[in-house]
Amino acid sequence: MTVSSTSPLRRRLALLAAHLVVALIALVVIGGATRVMEAGLACPDWPLCYGTLLPGRQMNIQVFLEWFHRLDAFVVGVALLVMAVASFVWRRLLPGWLPWLCTVLVFLVALQGGLGALTVLQLLPSGIVTAHLALALTLVVLMSGLTQRLLQPSADASPLWWRLLSGFALLGVVSQSLLGARMATSWAAQSCLLGGENCRWLLLHRSMATPVASVVLLFVVTALIAGGWSRRQWPFLLGLCVLVGAQVALGVLTLRLGLSQPGVTVAHQLVAALLVALLAALVARRPETSPTPLPVVLDDTSMEPCHG
Incomplete structure (x- = not known):
């Protein structure tokens, strides 16, 4: 059964997915x-923090960040569980893929919690921290695409070039983010900037920045040149250009400052996450189905006879 875009159930689930x-x-x-x-x-134990849900005496900026990170993950897990239950209860009113995708998302969040526990119990190993980020970005991609599909109950398939270019751009941005995470978690950037050692991760991250940005901009230019539906997505395409420009500028500024300003580094990571979410939404975005014109029926009885 196909539900219109004004269906209250579908609209509420789309709103929950967007949040x-x-x-x-x-x-x-x-x-x-x-x-x-x-x-x-900062919280030496898991899942509690200093053996309690809310560490009061030990609370400082570092403890707050770790505690709030866990709280946000818990809220996401509960919300996804609610969404999965709702999609199964009202599955006849929703797309057949939604309950199964929600089940996968709940499993991924549980796995994400396990990786989070390992990062604490194993004292922040670089490989596990990078895998933790990779899974988080996977969740962003799936949830952003799911939101678009819920908002477009009846739509045509997007052009093949759109899916290919946007998909390559998304893959490039995710790969670049993971390279940056690997570089950061192994402290390679600091070692390279301070002592000229262990520079391979920093050099790889820098060398990949230009090709990745070029693929994103190629997708934008192609969409604008193609016209039609793809050109009408110009607000999102303009957003991509702004985010790419900001990301390049923040990356250069981060290195110029020698990673000494945490705010700039966090902003760099924020823009990367926004790029991933926006590209995932564009990959899943589709043209609205054109309404089928009603056939014109001529009633012979209403036509006057034609005399020669």
């Missing part, structure tokens, strides 16, 4: 801030 995209972006950014502020082990 979850924001919560997941916040989760990525707060996690980055936790690392930048060296607060990854």
Whole structure:
């Protein structure tokens, strides 16, 4: 059964999904801030913090960041569980793929919690921290795409070039984000800037920035040149250009400042998460289905006879 875009149930689930995209972006950014502020082990135990739900005596900026990061993850998990239950209860009124995708998302959030526990119990190993971010970005991609599909109940398939270029751009931005995470969690940038050692991750991250930005801009230019539906997406395409420009500027500024300003580094991570979310939404975005014109029926009885 197909539900119109004005269906209250579908609209509420789309609204919940949109809020979850924001919560997941916040989760990525707060996690980055936790690392930048060296607060990854501010709460030495898991899942509690100093053996309690709300550490009062030990509370400071570092403990707050780690505690709030866990709180945000818990809220996301509960909201996804509610969404999954609702999609199964009212599955006859919703797309058949929604309950199963919600189940996958709940599983991924549970796995994300397990990786979060390992980052604390194993004292922040670089590989696990990078995997933790990779899974978080995967959740952002899936939830952003899910939101678009819920908002477009009846739509045509987007052009093949649109899906290919936007997909390549999304893959490039995610890969670049993970390279940056690997560089940050192994403290490679600091080692390279201070002592000229362990520079391979920093050089790889810098060398990949130009190709990734070029793919994103190629997608934007192609969409504008193609015209039609793709050109009508210009507000989102303009947003991509602004985010790419900001990301490049923040990356350069971060290195110029020698990673000494946590706010600039966190802003760099925020823009990366916003790029991932926007590109994922554009990959899933589709043209609205054109209404089928009604056939014109001529009534012979209403026509006057024609005399020669």
